[in-house]
Amino acid sequence: MARLEFAGHALGGVEPVRVEIGTLIVAGWTGRDLEALNHHIEELKAIGVQPPSSVPLYYRIATQMLTQTDRIQAVGPDSSGEVEPVLVGAADRLWVTVGSDHTDRRVESYGVAVSKQMCPKVLTRGAWRFEEVEPHWDRLILRSFILEGGKRVPYQEGTVGRIRAPRELISGWQGGNPRLPAGALMFCGTLPAIGKIRPSGRFEMELEDPVLGRRLAHAYDIDVLPLIE
Numbered sequence: 001m002a003r004l005e006f007a008g009h010a011l012g013g014v015e016p017v018r019v020e021i022g023t024l025i026v027a028g029w030t031g032r033d034l035e036a037l038n039h040h041i042e043e044l045k046a047i048g049v050q051p052p053s054s055v056p057l058y059y060r061i062a063t064q065m066l067t068q069t070d071r072i073q074a075v076g077p078d079s080s081g082e083v084e085p086v087l088v089g090a091a092d093r094l095w096v097t098v099g100s101d102h103t104d105r106r107v108e109s110y111g112v113a114v115s116k117q118m119c120p121k122v123l124t125r126g127a128w129r130f131e132e133v134e135p136h137w138d139r140l141i142l143r144s145f146i147l148e149g150g151k152r153v154p155y156q157e158g159t160v161g162r163i164r165a166p167r168e169l170i171s172g173w174q175g176g177n178p179r180l181p182a183g184a185l186m187f188c189g190t191l192p193a194i195g196k197i198r199p200s201g202r203f204e205m206e207l208e209d210p211v212l213g214r215r216l217a218h219a220y221d222i223d224v225l226p227l228i229e
Contacts, residue, residue: 032161078105146200
């Protein structure tokens with residue numbers, strides 16, 4: 001069980017949101033556009049990751065992997081972040097935030113499900129009421145940045161309209177029920193990297209709502225631990 005706290009930003013103000021997460025799902029291969037999805041599959045194949053058996057796939061992850069920290073540790077130099085919209089099932093409503101499905105790429109080359117368990121899943125400390133963004137969901141913008149050569153460079157960018165709709169993803173996992181249960185948290189999928197998938201010592205992520213003029217953002221540093229073989 002993971003206990004998380006968010007600043008819940010609603011049109012009427014800010015409220016504290018406290019949730020206990022007993023179920024963590026990472027939805028993978030969630031692209032709406034077949035060409036874009038195939039591009040993501042090909043960029044993963046380039047680093048040795050086998051194509052999925054079907055799409056989308058729903059990976060169950062240990063809840064203790066969730067964190068809202070600004071620094072994580074990863075074994076070896078081969079991990080990297082992925083910015084994703086995240087759905088959070090609270091007792092009274094559905095919330096949306098932004099997170100990073102940080103993944104060990106070396107392990108991913110021989111076991112995607114195992115690789116998902118190797119690194120923390122980082123979340124920001126803010127959230128929005130889902131019902132406030134659902135009408136214009138496809139216009140929300142995901143971005144991520146990395147440090148490369150000492151410079152902050154764009155790593156991912158695009159609208160969430162390139163990812164399957166939240167209710168569709170929930171229904172797929174719930175066998176047709178479009179409601180995310182209280183205590184469940186779902187990572188909804190990511191966008192292709194700009195360039196290629198590559199590691200960095202820092203990962204910055206954000207979700208922008210251009211309609212309501214607001215943004216959720218978070219950054220974290222990665223300490224690389226030695227890989228002893």
